[in-house]
Amino acid sequence: MALERSDVEKIAHLARLGLNDGELPRITDALNSILGLVDQMQAVDTDGIEPLAHPLEASQRLRPDQVTESNQREAYQAIAPSTESGLYLVPKVIE
Amino acid sequence: MHELTLAEIARGLADKSFSSEELTGALLARVKQIDPQINSFISVTEALALGQARAADARRAAGETGALLGAPIAHKDLFCTLGVRTSCGSKMLDNFKAPYDATVVAKLAEAGMVTLGKTNMDEFAMGSANESSHYGAVKNPWNLEHVPGGSSGGSAAAVAARLLPATTGTDTGGSIRQPAALTNLTGLKPTYGRVSRWGMIAYASSLDQGGPLARTAEDCALLLQGMAGFDAKDSTSIDEPVPDYSAGLNGSLQGLRIGLPKEYFGAGLDPRIAELVQASVKELEKLGAVVKEISLPNMQHAIPAYYVIAPAEASSNLSRFDGVRFGYRCEEPKDLTDLYKRSRGEGFGAEVQRRIMVGTYALSAGYYDAYYVKAQQIRRLIKNDFMAAFNDVDLILGPTTPNPAWKLGAKSSDPVAAYLEDVYTITANLAGLPGLSMPAGFVDGLPVGVQLLAPYFQEGRLLNVAHRYQQVTDWHTRAPNGF
DSSP: OOOOHHHHHHHHHHTTOOOOGGGHHHHHHHHHHHHHHHGGGGGSOOTTOOOOSSTTOOOOOOOOSOOOOOOOHHHHHTTSSSEETTEEOOSOOOO | OTTOOHHHHHHHHHTTSSOHHHHHHHHHHHHHHHHHHHOOEEEEOHHHHHHHHHHHHHHHHTTOOOTTTTOEEEEETTBOOTTSBOOTTSGGGTTOBOSSOOHHHHHHHHTTOEEEEEEOOSGGGOOSSSOSOTTOOOOBTTBTTBOOOSSSHHHHHHHHTTSOSEEEEEOSSSTTHHHHHHTTOEEEEOOTTSBOOTTBOOSSTTTOOEEEEESSHHHHHHHHHHHBSOOTTSTTOOOOOOOOTTTTTTOOOTTOEEEEEGGGGSTTSOHHHHHHHHHHHHHHHHTTOEEEEEOOTTGGGHHHHHHHHHHHHHHHHGGGOOSSSSSOOOSSOSSHHHHHHHHHHHHSOHHHHHHHHHHHHHHSTTTHIIIIIHHHHHHHHHHHHHHHHTTTOSEEEEESOSSOOOBTTTTTTOHHHHHGGGTTTHHHHHHTOOEEEEEEEEETTEEEEEEEEOSTTOHHHHHHHHHHHHHHOOGGGOOOTTO
8 A cells, every 4th residue: 555645744744754845755755665665574474473572582671769860950951952940942832 | 003903003002112192193194184085984083082092091101901992993973972973974963962971982981992083874874875974975995986885884984994993883784794894894793782772872772783893803802892791771781791702713613513594695696796705605614614505584574574673663762853952953943843843854864754754654553563563573583593593503604785885876866775785684683693794805896795693692703703714814904995
């Protein structure tokens, strides 16, 4: 099933990617080409095969619930696009 | 001085033939002089390097020893480096000065290595040609009209051009081994979990692994020794002892069982590469290895599965680039959604956007089972193939790539054509296995690599076999004309 332009617009919205209208035909073609490659998977018989998420099948390691990091807000906010009084600034969300 | 390997530098520093400061100064001058031809560095960290060199000389004067103490390194520009731009090859992070060191960067600095700079790469490590970098394409020192491979293309080109003896890279689907093959280097992707991913900007977290690129297996052993080990900060780091890789280099290959997967020698492989691979097998047989044909029947399914798993993980990992906390922010956003969309639309390049969208689609409601779960099932089939093969053989050998380096731009209009070049390397990432590429000859003046794959945590075996091979061949010593 090939993606239509409207599908690509929906995916781009889900991914919060602002695309130019002029790029959409080219992107739609490229995604369809990639999904054509990916669809070769459907010919593989995987009945009863358990999915593999971690190559060594390790599970998440747990650690004691202790504070190990110090506060580095100033260092981290020094590289932010816009901050004020220790807060990250974004455009107004609530009118 | 630029001809020296890491091992030779270690001896020269130990016997005081030169100081780290002298060596560092000479290499920095060479980087400035030569790199404009190949574009392998994104940032040169001259002040940092000279400070580290003087500190290493002082440590050595105080009686400290160590193979890496005072030796040069450059890091792929996705290893966070404190106070230094860490761009990931992207406009998105052009203004990002990392607020901390990646574990790999910190470990190598503690061992006394001198950071000359940060190397060019495909944007967010997505690519096989190093053409998707915001900082421009990297050129292959063996032929400046050809790509160096990717995504660690800058790391490979810098070493191939004799700017420095070794660099770090990362390998998600072949991004260390493939550029090593295309530039006549030895490159090692360790077992998943062997080297800490902490501070390595994530592409596909279940596949990414850092490792060394150098001219010799001996140098890769020295560098891996400094990089490997358990790290509590990386939740997927594996707590396994790290063997002495240099001590194992000279082990006998008598009776070593090498498997040649028949699927690696089928359609699509340049027959001239097939011949060189067979010649390398003959050399290993002379050293005592025993060769048999094996089968990895699910290999052909690896690329389709990879192009679901990697983009799916990327779409999740790259959601952090939102224009709020760090990185690029668009001009005058009109609301929060516009801020997100335009920052990401303007900050990410075309290939990164494509992979984010493929991943977003594969994970979206209604498609998750057909794509993501199916790909993970195929991932297990591929792992099972390897587990069965390693019952019969100690090592698997084949070509690293189906073709030598292609011309700049030749595959940039068709992403799928470039994806297919990773056919032999992707399986090791899906299975989490260690793999190494080593120089094995030339086709039309362009280097050819042979890939070795081993069971989990057998990096030492890969280095041993490559080192013994390099004792009886001289492909790895060849330098490109003009460098």
